[in-house]
Amino acid sequence: MKGSQGREEGLQEIADYLSPRLLGILGFLDSKLVSSSTMYKEKRSALWSLSDLLVLMGKRYISPVSRKILASLKTALKLKDEEFYDIGCHAWTNFLYNLDESTLVGLIEEVVAVMKPLVKKRPEEMAPVLTSVLVETPSVKEFLANMPLLPEDDSLSIINQAILEHQLKVVGGSTEDNVHTTISELFSVILSQCREVEEEEEVLNEIHLNIESELFIVQLVTELGRAFLAATDANTQTCASYAMQEVTRLYGIRESGSRETTPIDSQAWEKLSYHLQEIIYPLLTSKYMLSTGNNRSSVTLPSPIFGSDKAKTFQQWLTSWECSLVDLLQGERASQVFSACKPILRRDTTTAIYLLPSILICMLCETSDHHHQITTQVLSVMNQLQEKDKDEAALSIISIEINWQLSKWSQKKRQAESQGKKGRAAFIPSTQLHQVMSFLEKIPADILAHISYKSHAYSPALMHIEAYIKDNPLQVKEHLCFLQCIYVSLDEPDGVAGVAAVRQDEPTLDQQVIQYL
Incomplete structure (x- = not known):
């Protein structure tokens, strides 16, 4: 007994020691699984290591980084090999058994959908853990109606029967006339919110007068969280993790009650959703770093970029132009924030579109030195839109969005500068406002x-x-x-x-x- 207890304490000490380094370890294993230059023998060792790591770290440390591990397991599923299927069964089993119940409930529908190819290859090996999670866990059973049927196999018959029963209950309707109280409360809250107009939160990508504003910070972190959850591979998720790590560090965002937090940081944390807080929490102490040379673009881009060999697709043009703008930023805070986002905007077009107006505002406000370059870029796109192009719709949306956002910023900035001024003296805009208005006047x-x-x-x-x-x-x-x-x-x-x-x-x-x- 003492020997067993001592061994458990020893393993716990190892887990405690590894916990601050867990994201780094996962990143290393991801690099082995993703790299085309890594031999299959090393990939198998990496997957075995991941499987054993899940058991060692346990629910306490695995649950907070569950999304990161899920991305790693998705990557491993792309390795088509009989031995990889066997190792994958062990890894997925250890993953599901080492999630706390609340985390499991939030992931289970996605996990079942992602695992189907592996379950089809190894139904008997995956049946025990799936039965335990789907059929024997009360909090998960209520989600069975939303899940697809698993491949037909005798070992999975109990699970499929449970899924069918819940689906039929939903389709056929329940015999009970009473509506769950939660549904009634939900409708009441939704209706009450519909009566309230919050002008300052009209749209997610609203331009703010100051990138230091709490609402801008919350919306930026929320967008990065969306990119993290939408990532289809581990590398993209790592880029989103790095951006969230740096943004929360630069703005000093910490959980409420932390010694390092300030009132605005605490409020920003409180306005983040619970699931987003769960994603961010391990990133508050993580140490993701860019590899040397990735901070600045070393390739000289033509001007305009659009239509050149460096921008043959819409995504290439958008990311190349946006990264070049970030490299030209002179303001310390703007440069730090948007430079941290460069890796993810290269991989996630939605994030790139979201960030572009904010980057343009900072660039136009800082100096007029680059106005001609920006105007040339915008006009080259608009002139191209007079002709048919496969990316016409996306380019049109970008052109309209840029103008709309900059115009809205100008209106809000003018309104803010006009407040408090008395008399009928002619309005004199600030240098920042004048520079943005001057740019807008150049757009036909x-x-x-x-x-x-x-x-x-x-x-x-x-x-x-x-x-x-x-x-x-x-x-x-x-x-x-x-x-x-x-x-x-x-x-x-x-x-x-x-x-x-x-x-x-x-x-x-x-x-x-x-x-x-």
């Missing part, structure tokens, strides 16, 4: 209107063409037909009739058809 409103119309963004199209006509009243005649097309798309017959009334020339047949649509 008529081209923006046509791009918006082609993207079915009819309201912005109308706004842009009206602004263009206001600044160029002598050219109104040339745009009357386009105005009518916009009004038709907006289902505004009064607008169509109004344009027809001011037209002086005899309308063409096409214009008459538009008028009477």
